Amino acid sequence: MKTIKSEDQTEGLKCHICNQTIKHIYSLERHIKVVHEGHRPFVCHCSKAFATREQFTRHTNSKHSLAKPYICEMGCNKAFASYSARSYHHKILHEKLKYRCPWLGCEKEYSSSFHLSKHLKKPHDLLLQVINTIQFLD
Template identity: 30%
Template sequence: METKKEKAKNQEKETQNYKCPKCKKLFASRKRLTRHLNTTHSEARPHKCPICDSSFKRSDHLKRHMLKHKPDRERIFKCDKCTKSFFTQDTLRKHKRFVHEKELPYKCEWENCGKQFRKRSKLKYHIAKDHKHKKPYKCKVCKSRFDHPSQLKRHQRIHTKEKTNICLQCGMAFMKFYELQKHIKQMHPRIFKCKVCQKEYTNKKSYERHIKKHNPKDFLFVCKHEGCNKIFSCQGSLDVHIKVKHSNTKAHCAKCGKTLSSTSALIKHQKTSCKGVVNNIDQIKIDKMKIVNGIGNIGNNENIENIEKNNEKNSISTQF
């Protein structure tokens, strides 16, 4: 015994006089054939969402999409096989078909393939990429091809001259994002304004360097070694001070055998109080800089002795 639904389907089949010229599918009315051609065989998406960038082939699809933008809307259609819920009965039905029943209605008819897909678009992508070895998304204007629909959409703006990158400060629009960035940098630079003297800077580092002049106490670097408490204007100067003055390594004078607290103290000792006074002061300055910058080895007696020997030779040669 046929049900009413089956009977209606059979009656419809008998009156299917409208054939699709592309896929040979039959339809009972011209209206249904037209809808089929527009949705299946056309890439046009004339129905655009006024809120987001989404576009649709059919007006009822747009209406269904617009429901998502309602803030007070609830997901009242719940799946009885999992915890998910949906806004419409149709989306719930699709969820069950594709997720729980694993329905894959679109099958690849290429020889020795037979792969199945959930969406027609996925099947088209598969055929173009795996069988025809082409990028599946084609521009209708210049025939360029792309791997992803987003790439095609971005490319099509070249032909439509659509400027989607808008400056929020002046309203100017640009085709490319880097053009917008360049515009903002030139026309609307970020201003760093000093609250004390109202001076303005476009560079953050210059601004920070300036405000230190107004509040020097807030930007001082103090040596925390016991009995020192020396103050410096930058971290680099403090680091050099600690390396030279508070290094645990002792320096020994090879000439008189005296032990000093640091390399700088040794150099000062050799220049002033040691019997073997070093005459080449410039060489001492160079070697001191090497030690401070980590090139020389702090507290290395052999290095100091070599410096002294070289300078002693220089002093002897100048006497003759």
């Protein structure tokens, strides 16, 4: 494997494939293996593969662990292996939906502006379009 060393030692090393600057030779070697060669030596029994032991451990703990100490406190009592999974569940299912479609007659609500904007790109029912046009003309 050929690496190109930068002339200025403070800049580090450059990947010869994508020109990303990386500080250490071992980090550059890992970058090439993982990013450009798809090296994923840590394989789970569910067939997902990971580049690092940390990623593999995080996956097995969150997806395959029997221990689920994080209980939803909103009354549904669903259990989660990680705090972040419980937080995501809470945001999606229990937070008040703040983003409502402005079309008269459309009752859709979303927890993020991103999801509302995706909804607004879809054509609404012809009846809703007629109602909104009449409302606009009044």
